[in-house]
Amino acid sequence: MTASTWLLDDVLVVPMDGPADAPLGAVRRASLRVRGDRIDAIGDLAPGPGERVVAGAGRVALPGFVQGHVHATQTLFRGLADDLPLLDWLRHRIWPLEHAHDAASTRASARLTFAELLAGGTTTVQTMESVRHAEVVCEEALAAGLGAVIGNCLMDLPDGGVPPGLPTTAAAAIATTDALRRAFHGRGGRLAIAVAPRFVLSCSDELAHAAAGFARQHGLRIHTHAGEHPAEVAAVRARFGRDYVEVLHAQGLLGARTSLAHCVHTTPAERDLLVATGTAVLHCPSTNLKLGSGIAPIAAYDALGLRLALGADGAPCNNRLSMLTELRLAALLQNLAAGPGAQPAARMLWHATRGGARALGLDDEVGRLAPGLRADLVLLDLDDAFLPVGVDGAAALAGAIVYAAGERHLHAVVSGGEVAVRDGELLHCDRAALRAEAAAALPAVLRRAGLAR
Numbered sequence: 001m002t003a004s005t006w007l008l009d010d011v012l013v014v015p016m017d018g019p020a021d022a023p024l025g026a027v028r029r030a031s032l033r034v035r036g037d038r039i040d041a042i043g044d045l046a047p048g049p050g051e052r053v054v055a056g057a058g059r060v061a062l063p064g065f066v067q068g069h070v071h072a073t074q075t076l077f078r079g080l081a082d083d084l085p086l087l088d089w090l091r092h093r094i095w096p097l098e099h100a101h102d103a104a105s106t107r108a109s110a111r112l113t114f115a116e117l118l119a120g121g122t123t124t125v126q127t128m129e130s131v132r133h134a135e136v137v138c139e140e141a142l143a144a145g146l147g148a149v150i151g152n153c154l155m156d157l158p159d160g161g162v163p164p165g166l167p168t169t170a171a172a173a174i175a176t177t178d179a180l181r182r183a184f185h186g187r188g189g190r191l192a193i194a195v196a197p198r199f200v201l202s203c204s205d206e207l208a209h210a211a212a213g214f215a216r217q218h219g220l221r222i223h224t225h226a227g228e229h230p231a232e233v234a235a236v237r238a239r240f241g242r243d244y245v246e247v248l249h250a251q252g253l254l255g256a257r258t259s260l261a262h263c264v265h266t267t268p269a270e271r272d273l274l275v276a277t278g279t280a281v282l283h284c285p286s287t288n289l290k291l292g293s294g295i296a297p298i299a300a301y302d303a304l305g306l307r308l309a310l311g312a313d314g315a316p317c318n319n320r321l322s323m324l325t326e327l328r329l330a331a332l333l334q335n336l337a338a339g340p341g342a343q344p345a346a347r348m349l350w351h352a353t354r355g356g357a358r359a360l361g362l363d364d365e366v367g368r369l370a371p372g373l374r375a376d377l378v379l380l381d382l383d384d385a386f387l388p389v390g391v392d393g394a395a396a397l398a399g400a401i402v403y404a405a406g407e408r409h410l411h412a413v414v415s416g417g418e419v420a421v422r423d424g425e426l427l428h429c430d431r432a433a434l435r436a437e438a439a440a441a442l443p444a445v446l447r448r449a450g451l452a453r
C-alpha cells in the first residue's frame with residue numbers, strides 16, 4: 001500500500017540547511033509534498049489526481065521546533081514555585097510535588113505538556129521526568145504524535161532536603177530506566193529512552209557510574225543538568241573538590257550522546273572538556289532568568305563548536321513551554337552578553353531547529369526541510385500589520401520570526417505528516433478538558449506534598 005500524500009502549495013520554504021553564516025539555506029517559494037510521515041519532495045510540484053492541496057500562499061514553512069530540555073511531570077505545577085532560587089525551588093516545592101505525583105496526576109501533567117508544545121510548534125522534545133511514573137509520560141508522548149527522548153530522573157541520595165522516599169537505590173533507578181527501555185525505546189519510530197541522572201548533588205558516585213555504563217551498553221543518550229546556579233556550583237565544588245563538568249567527566253557521563261541543561265557557569269577547563277568530549281549544551285534562557293541563575297555564554301559555546309539546543313525547562317520555572325519565547329529571549333540575552341550580532345536571529349533560529357536536532361543526535365530525522373526527513377512543519381502567517389513590512393532577505397525574515405512574531409502567528413503545525421494545529425487551534429485535544437483534568441488532579445497532589453492551600 002502506498003502512503004497517502006498531500007501538497008502544501010506555494011509556500012515560502014525555509015529549509016534550515018545552510019552553512020553557519022547563512023543557516024536558513026535557500027529560502028524560496030515552492031510546494032512541499034508530504035507522503036505518510038515524511039517529506040516526499042520540495043519544488044515546483046503539480047498536484048496529483050485527487051491529491052489534497054493545502055494553500056500555503058503568503059505563509060512561511062519552517063522545520064518543527066526541537067526543544068532539548070523540558071520536564072513534562074512538572075507542568076501541573078506551573079505557578080506553584082515562583083520567585084525562588086534554584087535549590088530552594090527544588091527543596092521546598094518541586095521535589096515534594098514530584099514525590100506527591102501519582103500516575104493519574106502525572107498523566108494530566110504530560111497531556112498538558114505535549115499539547116502546549118505542539119500548540120507552540122515544538123514537534124520534537126527531550127524531557128526529564130520524575131523518579132516514578134515516567135512510563136505514563138511515554139504513553140502520552142506516543143499518543144500526542146511528537147518525537148520525544150524521555151528519561152526517568154535518577155536520584156539516590158537522601159540528603160539536601162529531598163523528601164524521604166523520593167530517591168531510590170542506584171540499582172532500582174537503573175532498573176526503572178531499563179524497564180522503560182524495554183517497553184518504549186524505538187516505539188512508534190519517534191520515542192527514545194534516555195539515561196537521566198538528575199544532577200550531580202542527587203546522585204551517588206555508584207549511581208553516576210552505573211548510569212554511564214548502562215547508557216554505553218545500550219547506546220542510549222544521557223541527559224542531565226550542569227552548572228545552573230552559583231550556589232549549586234559552589235555546593236558541587238565543596239563536595240567534590242572540583243568543578244561540575246569535571247565531576248561529570250570523572251563519572252564517565254560526558255560524550256557525543258550526552259546533553260547538559262544550562263551550563264550557565266563553566267570555567268575554561270570545563271569548556272575544554274565539553275569540546276573534547278563532544279557534549280551538547282541545552283540552553284534554557286527563561287529558566288536561567290526566573291531562578292536568578294545567570295546568562296549562559298551561548299555565543300562563546302557556539303564559537304567553540306559545541307552543539308546547542310534551546311529548551312523551556314519546567315513550567316514552574318518559566319512559566320511557558322514556548323519555543324518562540326525562548327528564541328526571542330535567547331537572542332536578546334546574547335546581544336547583551338556577547339554584543340549584537342554575536343548570535344544573529346538566523347543563528348538562533350538554527351539552534352531552535354537543525355541545531356537542536358544535532359544536539360539530540362536526530363539530524364538525519366528532523367530539524368530541516370528536505371525530502372526523506374520527517375514531515376514536521378511550522379507554518380507561520382506573517383501577514384500582520386504588527387510585524388515588519390517589506391521583509392527582504394533571510395536575515396530580515398529570521399529577525400521578524402525571532403524578535404517580532406508570537407504564537408498568534410502560528411497558523412499550522414504538522415507533526416509526522418499529521419496536522420496537529422490548524423488556524424492556531426489544536427485539532428486532537430480539547431484545551432478545556434485538559435484544564436479540567438489538571439484542576440481535578442492537583443488538590444490531592446498538593447495535600448500529599450503538604451502544600452495544600
Ligand SMILES: [Zn+2]
Nearest residue numbers: 225261313314
Ligand atoms: Zn531542568
